[in-house]
Amino acid sequence: MTDKQTDLVGLTQDEIFQSLLSNNLITEKEKFRAKQIWHWIYHHGETSVHKMTTISNELRKEISKFYKVERPLIKEHQLSKDGTRKWLIKLEDGNLIETVFIPEESRGTLCVSSQVGCTLNCKFCFTGTQKLVRNLSTQEILSQLLLARDQLSDWPNSNQRKISNIVFMGMGEPLYNYDNVKRAALIMGDKEGLKLSTKRITLSTSGIVPQILDWGNEVDSRLAISLHATNDNLRNDIVPINKKYPLKDLIKACQDYPRAKNSKRITFEYVMLKGVNDSIADAKKLVKLIAGIPAKINLIPFNPWPESPYECSNPDQIKKFSDIVNNAGYASPVRKTRGQDIMAACGQLKSSSVKVRKSILRKGL
Ligand code: SF4
Secondary structure: OOOOOOOOOOHHOOOOOOOHOOOOOOOOEEEEEEEHHHHHHHOOOOOHHHHOOOOOOOHHHHHHHHHEOOOOOEEEEEEEEOOOEEEEEEEOOOOEEEEEEEEEOOOOEEEEOOEOOOOOOOOOOOOOHOOOOOEEOOHHHHHHHHHHHHHHHHOOOOOOOOOOEEEEOOOOOHHHHHHHHHHHHHOOOOOOOOOOOOEEEEEEOOOOOOOOOOHHHOOEEEEEEEOOOHHHHHHHHHHHHOOOOOHHHEEEHHOOHHHHHHHOEEEEEEEEEEOOOOOOOOHHHHHHHHOOOOEEEEEEEOOOOOOOOOOOHHHHHHHHHHHHHHHOOOOOOOOOOHHHHHOOOOOOOOOOOOOOOOOHHOOOO
16 A cells, blocks of 8 residues: 555546556556546445455455545434434544435435635625635545445435535535636546436536636536626625626626526525615516526525524515516525524525635635
């Protein structure tokens, strides 16, 4: 065993091949070895190189000297009375992240984190009160899915696919960790491995305008925008990144998003805050703002957290708001709050970590 084995999770198939080659474990003609390893990791969920039995025993021994397939540790597992599960995951450096599984009748959605903490401080979000520590690596992002599959016995030998959809909606702003999230999404979508097509992956962003279009061109998954306000004054206050990328630019990026141009819907997330953004006038402004964009508006009852500055809108007000949006031709479901009893609901994720300077992020660590 070497001092530092490379984790195979997070490498592309070609990178596995090149790496095996550079370690003199295979020859140029043995590209299929990388394919075999890939299949074991992402199709079977295998975590031991020694059990990859389509590879000779001798070669397996050699490979395992250089490589590993490791899962992060589960520090805590909570199961909500509605079936939602939340895993508190301990990373190799001791940082903690959260991953949530939401089972529904027709699908199972895994909500994946992209950063430890978040820089953006959206006022209604508990995660935003936790300072940013660092970006997650591709391996750490993917491992959330692999680990959830282990926990749910959701590998091919189980009868039914439990995790059918992925949302990058956990801790962090995924577009601030663009490269690693993109690599993870493309590996998740690989047809020879995890087979989650980009149609089943949703990237949720608070509105990092330049990267929205890059993402559209390079990945083109479903897109969800954390909108929450219909004018710049209010949005500057509750989603402060709006000061950098105001509504006009955000809406333009949505109009230009490739899927939207192909008449596929963009989801706008709108948290219902009593007396803040839930008036009839707000509903009308919302309809005007997104006019022409194929869209669905998710109305999210605000999930309170300790010392949160807001209250949730009254159900009556949410209904009136929803009716206006609906009558304008947009689906506007009121999202059912899931996992609230285990603080797994939207905007409630938070782990205890300490802020390290933002410059770490820029260096891509
Ligand atoms: S809503 Fe998202 S972007 Fe805003 S603070 Fe929370 S985790 Fe960060």
